[in-house]
Amino acid sequence: MPIIDDLQHVLPELFLAVMAMALLIYGVFNGNKVTGLALKVAVGVLLLTAAIMFGFAPNALSYSFGNMLVHDSYALFFKALILTGSVGALAISRRYLEYANISRFEYPVLVLLATLGMFIMVSANSMLSLYMGLELQSLSLYILAAIQRDNARSSEAGLKYFVLGALSSGMLLFGISLIYGYTGALDFDSIAVAASGLDKVNGAVVGMVFVLAAMAFKISAAPFHIWAPDVYEGAPTSVTAFFAAVPKIAAFGLLLRLLYEPFGTLAQDWGQIIYAVSALSMIIGSFAALTQNNIKRLLAFSSIGHVGFALLALCTGLAIGLSATVAYLVIYMIMTLGVFAVILCLNADGKMITNIDDMAGLAKTSPVLSYVLAILMFSMAGIPPMAGFFAKLYVFQAAIEGGAIYLAIIGVLCSVVSAYYYLRIIKVMFFDEGDIKLKQDFGLGRPIVMTLSSVFVLLYIISPEFLLTLVRHSIAPLILYG
Numbered sequence: 030m031p032i033i034d035d036l037q038h039v040l041p042e043l044f045l046a047v048m049a050m051a052l053l054i055y056g057v058f059n060g061n062k063v064t065g066l067a068l069k070v071a072v073g074v075l076l077l078t079a080a081i082m083f084g085f086a087p088n089a090l091s092y093s094f095g096n097m098l099v100h101d102s103y104a105l106f107f108k109a110l111i112l113t114g115s116v117g118a119l120a121i122s123r124r125y126l127e128y129a130n131i132s133r134f135e136y137p138v139l140v141l142l143a144t145l146g147m148f149i150m151v152s153a154n155s156m157l158s159l160y161m162g163l164e165l166q167s168l169s170l171y172i173l174a175a176i177q178r179d180n181a182r183s184s185e186a187g188l189k190y191f192v193l194g195a196l197s198s199g200m201l202l203f204g205i206s207l208i209y210g211y212t213g214a215l216d217f218d219s220i221a222v223a224a225s226g227l228d229k230v231n232g233a234v235v236g237m238v239f240v241l242a243a244m245a246f247k248i249s250a251a252p253f254h255i256w257a258p259d260v261y262e263g264a265p266t267s268v269t270a271f272f273a274a275v276p277k278i279a280a281f282g283l284l285l286r287l288l289y290e291p292f293g294t295l296a297q298d299w300g301q302i303i304y305a306v307s308a309l310s311m312i313i314g315s316f317a318a319l320t321q322n323n324i325k326r327l328l329a330f331s332s333i334g335h336v337g338f339a340l341l342a343l344c345t346g347l348a349i350g351l352s353a354t355v356a357y358l359v360i361y362m363i364m365t366l367g368v369f370a371v372i373l374c375l376n377a378d379g380k381m382i383t384n385i386d387d388m389a390g391l392a393k394t395s396p397v398l399s400y401v402l403a404i405l406m407f408s409m410a411g412i413p414p415m416a417g418f419f420a421k422l423y424v425f426q427a428a429i430e431g432g433a434i435y436l437a438i439i440g441v442l443c444s445v446v447s448a449y450y451y452l453r454i455i456k457v458m459f460f461d462e463g464d465i466k467l468k469q470d471f472g473l474g475r476p477i478v479m480t481l482s483s484v485f486v487l488l489y490i491i492s493p494e495f496l497l498t499l500v501r502h503s504i505a506p507l508i509l510y511g
Contacts, residue, residue, distance in 0.1 A: 035093040035094050038087065038091060038093040038098070038100050039093060039094075039098065040081050040082075040085050041078045041081050041082040041085075041108070041148065042145060042148050042149065044074075044077065044078055044081055045074065045078055045141055045144060045145045045148065046145055048070075048074045048141065049074075049138055049141040049142050052067055052070060052071065052074075052137065052141065053134075053135075053138045055067070056134030056135065059134075060134070061133050061134055063134055064126065064132040064133060064134045064137075065123065065132070067134045067136075067137045068119055068122070068123050068126075068136070068137050070137070071140060071141055072119050074141060075112050075115055075116050075119070075141075075144065076112075076116065079109065079112050082105065082108060082109070082112075083105075086100070086105055087100045087101075092154060094158075096154055096155065096216050096218065097153075097154055097155040097157060097158040097216070098149070098152045098153065098155075098158055099152055099153075099154040099217075100152060102502060102503050102504075102506060103151075103282075103286070103503050103504055103505075103506050104151050104152045104282075106500075106503030106504075107151040107278065107279065107282035107503075108147075108148055108151060108152075110278050110282075110358075111144060111147045111148065111151070111275055111278060111279055111282075112144070113362075114274045114275035114278060114362050114366065115140060115143075115144045115271070115275055117274070117366040117370075117478050118140070118270050118271040118274060118275060118369075119137060119140060119474075120473075120474030120475070120477065120478055121270060121366070121369065121474050121475045122136070122267035122270070122271075122373075122474075123472060123474060124472045124474075125265070125266060125267045125373050126265075126267060128376060128381075129177065129266075131176055131177045133176060135172070135176065136173070136176060139169045139172055139173050139176075140169075140173070140271065142165065142169045143165075143166050143169035143170055143173070143271075143275075143276065144275075146162045146163065146164070146165030146166030146167070146168075146169060146279075147162070147166050147275070147276065147279035147282075148162070149161060149162030149165065150162035150163055150166060150279050150280070150282065150283045151279060151282040151283060151286070153217075153283060153286070154217050154218070154290075155215050155216045155217065156205045156208065156209070156215045156216075156220075159283065159287075160201065160202070160205065162283075163198075163201070163247070163283070164198065166276060166279065167194050167198070167247075170190070170194075170272065170276060171187055171190055171191045171194060172187070173264070173268045173271070173272075174186045174187040174191075174260055174263075174264045174268060175187020175188065175190075175191075175264075176265065176268065177264075177265050180265075182262070182263035183264055183265060185259070185263050186259060186260045186262070186263030186264045187264070189256055189260060189263075190256055190260045193246070193255070194246070194256075196246075197243045197246035197247065197253070198243065200239045200240075200242050200243045200246075201239070201240055201243035201244075203239050204235075204236040204237065204238070204239030204240035204241075204243065205236065205240065206236070207233060207235055207236030207239065208233050208236035208237065208240070208291075210232060211223075211231060211232040211236065212224065212233050217286075217290045217291040218290075218291075220291035220292075221290060221291050221292075221294060224291065224294050224295055225294040234298055237295060237298065237299065238302065240287065241284075241287075241299060241302055244280060244283065244284045244287065245306055247276070247277075247280040247284075248277055248281055248284065248336050249277070249329075249332060249333055249336060250306050250307075250309075250310045250333070250336045250337070250340065251306065251309035251310040251312075251313045251314070251337070252306075252313075254310070254313065254333045257329045257330075257332065257333060258317075258326050258329040258330060260272065260329075261273070261325050261326060261332075262323055262325045262326045262329065266325065266369070266373055266381060266383075267373065269325055269328075269369070270365075270366065270369035270370075270372075270373070273328065273329075273365050273369065274362045274365045274366050274369075275362075277332070277336070277362075278358055278362055281339065281354070281358055285343075285351060285354065285355070285504075285507065286507065288303075288343065288346075289351065289508075296346035297346075300343075300344045300345065300346050301344075303340050303343050303344040304344040304433065304436060306337075306340060307337045307338075307340035307341050307343070307344060307436060308439050309337070310333050310334065310336050310337030310340065311334055311338060311341070311439060311443040312337075312439070312443060313330070313333060313334075314330050314332070314333035314334025314335070314336070314337055314443075314447070315330075315334045315443040315444075315446040315447040316446060317333075318330035318331055318334070318447065318450050319446070319449065319450055321450070322384050322385050322386060323383055323384060324372060324382075324383055324384065324385055324388075324454075325383060327385070327450060328365075328368065328369075331409065331447070331451075332365075334443065334447055335357075335361050337440075337443070338357065338420075338421060338424055338440060339354050339358055339361070339424065340354070341424045341425070341427075341428050341436060341437070341440050342354050342357075342424040342427035342428055342431070344428070344431070344433050344436065345428065345430075345431025345432065345433055347430070347431050348504075348508045349426075349427045349430055349431070350424075350427040350428070350431055351507065351508070352423075352427075352497060352500050352501050352504055353424045353426065353427040354424065354427075355500045355503070355504060356419075356420065356423050356496055356500045357420040357421075357423060357424055359496060359500070360408075360416045360417060360420040360489075360496075363416070363481075363482050363485050363486070364405055364408050364409055364416070364417060364482065364486060366478055366482055367401070367405045367478060367479055367481075367482025367483060367486070368402065368405050368406075368409070368482075370474075370475045370478040370479045370482065371398055371401055371402045371405070371475075371479060373475060374395075374398055374475055375388070375391075375398075385453065385454055385457055386457065386461075387463075387465065388454070388457050388458050388463070388465065389457050389461035389463025390458075390461065390462060390464055390465050391457075391458040391465050392458050394464070394465050394466055395465075399458045399459065401479050401482075401483050402454070402455075402458065403455045403458065403459070404483045404486055404487060405482065405486060406451040406452070406455055407451070407455075408486040409447075409451050410447065410448040410451040410452060411444050412448070414489075414490040415486050415489070415490075416486045416490075417486070419489060419490070419493050421440075421444060423497075424440070425437050425440060425441065428440070
């Protein structure tokens with residue numbers, strides 16, 4: 030039966046949905062006292078989802094629910110990244126939730142629901158499934174941002190994110206309506222066929238611009254980045270860690286599929302948009318971070334800059350640009366999780382350390398944390414032979430091969446500027462005088478994430494081709510489609 034086949038294709042999503050609902054019901058009846066258990070169960074659910082996903086993954090390209098969802102190596106790869114990021118974010122969160130007095134059972138449930146929305150996003154093959162997945166993810170994130178209800182900054186962050194997110198959703202729906210009006214289709218295959226015969230000055234192209242603007246908001250790309258610094262700073266640090274790593278990866282996964290499948294024949298049009306957005310993101314992210322002292326706000330602008338670097342290779346529309354972008358995203362996510370694992374350990378004198386100046390003397394009192402953070406900061410700055418260097422090398426090579434030389438030059442200059450505030454953190458930790466005394470209660474999750482992240486960053490040089498080979502295999506469906 031067709032419905033049975035469809036359900037078999039979405040077993041991971043069904044499992045996630047059922048377990049999230051079951052965990053929610055369990056939490057409602059038992060209250061916040063089971064938050065610790067709920068976090069462990071959520072991690073187990075994500076690991077079991079991975080087992081189901083790889084155990085029942087289709088051997089070939091397939092579709093389900095009337096071609097609304099696509100199942101291919103590209104979707105499988107990004108789902109694996111999403112699961113990795115979600116597990117890492119939950120693993121480093123437990124101690125912080127207890128410390129910050131936000132140990133609520135809703136937290137892991139919302140992470141599971143957000144993960145479910147991200148799964149639908151990267152498997153979307155229709156504007157309807159795209160919107161459904163995007164909104165499921167967004168609604169969960171709005172609540173997560175404001176989960177610390179008794180904190181004014183957290184409530185403000187959630188409200189700002191909701192209002193601006195609603196605006197971006199409106200732009201997305203308007204763009205979808207224009208695309209449907211001019212092409213008569215909602216599924217990606219039909220839109221691609223219709224778009225190939227369109228005149229350049231067409232309502233569908235305008236619709237594409239609105240859709241891409243909404244996606245730029247989701248990845249916090251300039252000039253749609255204004256929500257990111259306030260939300261990153263105001264939201265609880267564990268939530269910020271999740272925001273910085275996982276939803277951004279999922280949004281990129283959706284954006285890349287949009288560019289190369291339904292809008293593949295309009296590469297000359299969207300290439301100009303990506304060019305401008307990339308340049309603005311790199312410039313704003315690099316220069317705005319120079320004046321920041323709050324570590325979370327600095328990382329917000331840093332993430333905007335990294336979005337610009339990731340988009341750098343895309344404006345050419347070439348396959349090498351797509352593989353470079355995906356490889357950059359993988360390295361960025363791993364580095365980000367490691368950085369936030371360290372930040373969540375900076376608990377001294379009964380309060381979280383959030384200002385860079387307060388990290389003075391960290392190398393003396395906690396050399397392990399300081400050296401791990403130094404390694405990750407060097408990688409973020411793109412210092413060889415760290416993994417971050419190879420990430421930037423990939424996108425610069427792709428941009429130059431695609432003829433975007435001026436954009437590559439902007440990227441190199443912005444990379445030099447951004448190196449200043451990364452190295453500033455290292456300077457404060459190792460060379461400034463201070464007497465920071467940390468509460469040495471890191472749990473199990475944070476040391477594991479820090480170790481894996483720093484080892485990956487340090488040892489990436491041993492086999493840099495491994496990731497590229499894996500990425501090229503995963504993106505093959507998009508390349509063949511194009």
